[in-house]
Amino acid sequence: MKVTEHIAQSDGKTLFSFEILPPLKGQDIKSIFDNIDPLMEYKPPFIDVTYHREEYTFKELDNGLLKKQVVKKRPGTVGICAAIQNKYSVDAIPHILCGGFTKEDTENFLIDLDFLGIDNVVALRGDAVKSEIYFKAEKEGHRYASELVSQIQDLNNGKYLDEELQNSSATDFCIGVAGYPEKHMEAPSLDSDIHFLKKKIKAGAEYIVTQMFFDNQKYFDFVEKCRKEGITVPIIPGLKPIATRKQLNLIPHRFKVDLPDDLIMEVVRCKDNKEVRKVGIEWCIQQSKELVAAGVPILHYYSMGRSSNIEAIAKEIF
Numbered sequence: 001m002k003v004t005e006h007i008a009q010s011d012g013k014t015l016f017s018f019e020i021l022p023p024l025k026g027q028d029i030k031s032i033f034d035n036i037d038p039l040m041e042y043k044p045p046f047i048d049v050t051y052h053r054e055e056y057t058f059k060e061l062d063n064g065l066l067k068k069q070v071v072k073k074r075p076g077t078v079g080i081c082a083a084i085q086n087k088y089s090v091d092a093i094p095h096i097l098c099g100g101f102t103k104e105d106t107e108n109f110l111i112d113l114d115f116l117g118i119d120n121v122v123a124l125r126g127d128a129v130k131s132e133i134y135f136k137a138e139k140e141g142h143r144y145a146s147e148l149v150s151q152i153q154d155l156n157n158g159k160y161l162d163e164e165l166q167n168s169s170a171t172d173f174c175i176g177v178a179g180y181p182e183k184h185m186e187a188p189s190l191d192s193d194i195h196f197l198k199k200k201i202k203a204g205a206e207y208i209v210t211q212m213f214f215d216n217q218k219y220f221d222f223v224e225k226c227r228k229e230g231i232t233v234p235i236i237p238g239l240k241p242i243a244t245r246k247q248l249n250l251i252p253h254r255f256k257v258d259l260p261d262d263l264i265m266e267v268v269r270c271k272d273n274k275e276v277r278k279v280g281i282e283w284c285i286q287q288s289k290e291l292v293a294a295g296v297p298i299l300h301y302y303s304m305g306r307s308s309n310i311e312a313i314a315k316e317i318f
Ligand code: FAD
Pocket: 049, 050, 051, 052, 053, 095, 096, 097, 122, 123, 124, 125, 126, 127, 128, 143, 144, 145, 146, 177, 178, 179, 184, 185, 186, 187, 188, 192, 193, 194, 196, 200, 209, 210, 211, 212, 238
């Protein structure tokens, strides 16, 4: 079932969803199931599975020269989605990227998803590969998520890359896209970012999931600005509980989001990460309560491979 249908059938009740990462190459799927199992009690209508593009590493050879190697550390997004749907009878939503994909790769990826009965995707540009500063599209790929959304929408209209295909069947994907309450790190301003967000909606996206934020006012202001710009689709807040002291620096650096001073001071006062985890959970519970009271359609949690803190929050909220 599509995300938009889940929302329509919820009778205004806030739903619970979360995102998982495929395991590192070499690990089995049990670690994923162990993380999902305790969260199923809270009846997520869907589970997102992130996509991780290739990375470049450099191996030193005996002669001192460096050999470039392409590695994909977390493959398996599609397989995990299929396994989740099979085991839990819940919708699994794969993320799909522009980065590393040609249009042909994208089309083939979507065909696989369609055959597996997956009818939701989150369409993203992806970041630059780790060894590069700026995002570079494949020669035959997409530069922006809005272009990827257009290709998915074309397929929804039965339009394949090979226009001479006869009797081609149309897919029926519900497309989600990313939104940034504190603006995307490369955007010159929030207004410009929202301008391009609107382009993704015009191209066919039906809902937005936000980047994590730790101050609900940022989300409320973002939603208000989007509505003023004529964006009417559901805007699902993305939340992440702080779990370690290191994240005080990592999160602003990696995601370009601010942490409120009150939260920072509470974390700084903690003796160890056990205490930090408690602070992170309590902060996220308070955020969740306020968002539920404001009538958000879904609370979407970034589990990042750790479900026990999400479970503690879900227990209080759902
Ligand atoms: P876009 O919407 O293409 O925007 C990228 C930048 O370009 C923005 O600054 C935007 O303002 C600007 N822009 C857009 N269109 C134009 C245009 N036509 N002309 C000029 N500028 C333009 N990354 C992963 O690798 N895997 C994942 O699974 C993943 N999941 C995510 C889930 C969520 C909910 C979020 C919020 C992010 C996720 N990311 C993931 C990270 C995401 O890929 C990065 O944030 C990436 O840098 C931007 O992706 P986007 O889809 O928002 O890009």
